[in-house]
Amino acid sequence: MMEMIDTLMETVMSNQVSIPLIEPMLDVLPEIPMLQYMVAFMLWKPLFAILICPGLTVGGLTLLFFPWIERKLCGRAQWRVGPHEIVWWLGGVIQLLADTLRFLFQEVIVHKDAHRPYFLQFPFLSFTIFLLPLLFIPAGTIVAIQTPYAIQIILALVCLFPLFILGLGWASNSRFAYIGTVREAFMYFAYEIPFIIAAIAMIILYGTSDPLLMASRQSIPGIILNPVAALVFFIGAAMATGRMPFEIADSDQELCAGPHVEYSGIAFGLIYVLCYEKAYILSALMTILFLGGGSGPVIAGLGDLSGVLWFVVKTYLVLTTLFMLRAVYPRYRLDQGLKLGWSPMLCLALIGLAISLVVVAVRVI
Amino acid sequence: MKSMKKVVGPEYNLSEKIKTNVYAVGVAMQESVYPHTMTVFYPRERKKMPDNYRGFILFDPDKCISCFNCSFVCPANAIRMKEAPNKRYYPTVDYGRCIFCHFCIDSCSGGALKATKIHDVAYKDMDEMFTPTEEMIELPEIIREDKKYVEYEIEEDDLHLKRTKGEDYLFVEVPPPIQIPMVSQCIDRANCIGCRVCEEMCESGAISSSVENGMLRMKIDTDKCTGCGLCVKECSMQILMLKKLERK
Ligand code: SF4
Ligand code: SF4
Numbered sequence A: 001m002m003e004m005i006d007t008l009m010e011t012v013m014s015n016q017v018s019i020p021l022i023e024p025m026l027d028v029l030p031e032i033p034m035l036q037y038m039v040a041f042m043l044w045k046p047l048f049a050i051l052i053c054p055g056l057t058v059g060g061l062t063l064l065f066f067p068w069i070e071r072k073l074c075g076r077a078q079w080r081v082g083p084h085e086i087v088w089w090l091g092g093v094i095q096l097l098a099d100t101l102r103f104l105f106q107e108v109i110v111h112k113d114a115h116r117p118y119f120l121q122f123p124f125l126s127f128t129i130f131l132l133p134l135l136f137i138p139a140g141t142i143v144a145i146q147t148p149y150a151i152q153i154i155l156a157l158v159c160l161f162p163l164f165i166l167g168l169g170w171a172s173n174s175r176f177a178y179i180g181t182v183r184e185a186f187m188y189f190a191y192e193i194p195f196i197i198a199a200i201a202m203i204i205l206y207g208t209s210d211p212l213l214m215a216s217r218q219s220i221p222g223i224i225l226n227p228v229a230a231l232v233f234f235i236g237a238a239m240a241t242g243r244m245p246f247e248i249a250d251s252d253q254e255l256c257a258g259p260h261v262e263y264s265g266i267a268f269g270l271i272y273v274l275c276y277e278k279a280y281i282l283s284a285l286m287t288i289l290f291l292g293g294g295s296g297p298v299i300a301g302l303g304d305l306s307g308v309l310w311f312v313v314k315t316y317l318v319l320t321t322l323f324m325l326r327a328v329y330p331r332y333r334l335d336q337g338l339k340l341g342w343s344p345m346l347c348l349a350l351i352g353l354a355i356s357l358v359v360v361a362v363r364v365i
Numbered sequence B: 001m002k003s004m005k006k007v008v009g010p011e012y013n014l015s016e017k018i019k020t021n022v023y024a025v026g027v028a029m030q031e032s033v034y035p036h037t038m039t040v041f042y043p044r045e046r047k048k049m050p051d052n053y054r055g056f057i058l059f060d061p062d063k064c065i066s067c068f069n070c071s072f073v074c075p076a077n078a079i080r081m082k083e084a085p086n087k088r089y090y091p092t093v094d095y096g097r098c099i100f101c102h103f104c105i106d107s108c109s110g111g112a113l114k115a116t117k118i119h120d121v122a123y124k125d126m127d128e129m130f131t132p133t134e135e136m137i138e139l140p141e142i143i144r145e146d147k148k149y150v151e152y153e154i155e156e157d158d159l160h161l162k163r164t165k166g167e168d169y170l171f172v173e174v175p176p177p178i179q180i181p182m183v184s185q186c187i188d189r190a191n192c193i194g195c196r197v198c199e200e201m202c203e204s205g206a207i208s209s210s211v212e213n214g215m216l217r218m219k220i221d222t223d224k225c226t227g228c229g230l231c232v233k234e235c236s237m238q239i240l241m242l243k244k245l246e247r248k
Helices: A002-014 A020-031 A033-042 A045-051 A056-077 A095-105 A116-136 A150-172 A175-206 A211-217 A227-240 A265-290 A304-328 A334-364 B014-033 B069-073 B103-107 B133-137 B197-201 B230-234
Strands: B045-047 B057-059 B079-083 B089-094 B113-115 B148-155 B158-165 B182-186 B207-212 B215-220 B240-244
Touching (some): A033 A045, A211 A265, A227 A304, A265 A304, B089 B133, B230 B240
Parallel strands (some): B045 B148
Antiparallel strands (some): B057 B113, B079 B089
16 A cells, blocks of 8 residues: 555656745645645646646636636727626626626526437536647646647547537527527538648648647747748637637527527536637647747746746737637628638648648758 | 619728738727727716706796696697696606607796706606606705716817716706797787687786676786787687787
8 A cells, every 4th residue: 555655656756847936845845744745746747737737727717817808808999898897996807707606596497499418418518528628738848648649639629629519509409509500510611621731730840749849849939930820720710719700600699699599507607618718728729839839938936837837828818819809800701701711711721731841841951 | 674783892902901900900909908998987977968968857936937838849748737736837747758859948938947967867667757846846866976077079080088076067057048028919809709718818817808888808918918828829719919028
């Protein structure tokens, strides 16, 4: 028994997040019996990735505050104020917390035509599935599961998302949900192919699909090496998350909320944050592919956390840009969206691929 | 057959498209840093209404000559005259019908109706919106939470908000109407049928009747007549008219 614990602790201790700043604190810890193990576990890299960054803590904070930031920024850009009345002297910052509380206490109404089991399980199922890619996304050098095929796995999981939205719409069994679902399916095909080609272009450019290696090979960030692929990836991300110019599936004006129209209570709350979750993951992916992941000037004293910090800052930058689209652009019609996806985006993605091939060829010669 | 003209959208070339997009994004970013927010945080602050704002109507019974002008002119039929204990008729306003055209105020010959800038009166139901005369004399109770008032300003084609500390004054001080003294006059004595409607109508007792040689004779006392025009409206033969009073 003791041996097992010892070997376990050895594995844990060999892969710790090093933060020079709090080292003196950690030295004191062995005097306190249980706390030492707990802190050691917390600082074990895989667990740190899952629990803190890019996992639950940072992800949760993003979900909690980014809807507010989005609404606030768009409000300001459009001469409104956005959320304001809840803690008005802080600008309504806890708006989503308050909404969540309200959602929790609201009744989840299942209407009589809905496919009850699917209707109830899809929101919760999709919320968890949407979290899975975070396991493969590294923040700096900290990653939960390190594999050389991380980008492919993340892409595969990201491509799974729309299936769950389709499931939501199908289980709702209402005409608005159906129309929204069919639109979602159309858009899915329109953006997915250019999106994947753009990612493949970057894999070819770096010659690896391990995010950690990718970061180290971006002495010049990918967005400068291959701006075309970056543009396609960004537009693809906007389409995938249903941000404003492509809010075609859940167009509020005609379809109320598209696939989510029948949901209420906490089920709706979960679906509401789904698109923010997706946006967070895609921004993280964009950071890894085009902005050099967690690389950046090392901040003294933070050790491994410096990479984490850079990663978070870059991801939030991409996320904010993604959300600002809402303030500027009106919505495309479905046919316009499809046309954009199938012709210019596909062409640009192929051009991006060609640029990558040329860069690789030049490097070889 | 003449073919219909097809409406086409404006065509932009690539450089124009890029330019307009960059401009739009630039404006959005600029605004999100320095926003020109237009929102007025009512009730913590109020928008300053212009002086000719048409709001709640106040009534001063001392000035009212019971001429019924207001109720005749009201296009929404919101004003009903009610008999007061002093046997005179005063207006009541049904705010469920009122369209706030303020024709009543414009047409008030005594200057008894007054406009205010009050627009935020709340009622529990439709019946409560019927405002009897007594409630029109006093202001409705207002809870003032506003610390500032807000004005819109146009500067170089741009709209701005100007906030000023202090409470906006909700009354409109209008100078009393210039009254042209009028008196009722009979223009066609021969056609008077002696129905005595005018005598019954007159609020100020200016019209009297007497029998002379078996004939009914009506007399209008120019000193008592307020020029309200009630008799003119009611005269069955339409032979009365308001004339400018010429004092000698
Ligand atoms: S404001 Fe217009 S509608 Fe209202 S009572 Fe006066 S005349 Fe009638
Ligand atoms: S118009 Fe003025 S004076 Fe005449 S009845 Fe109405 S309130 Fe009285």
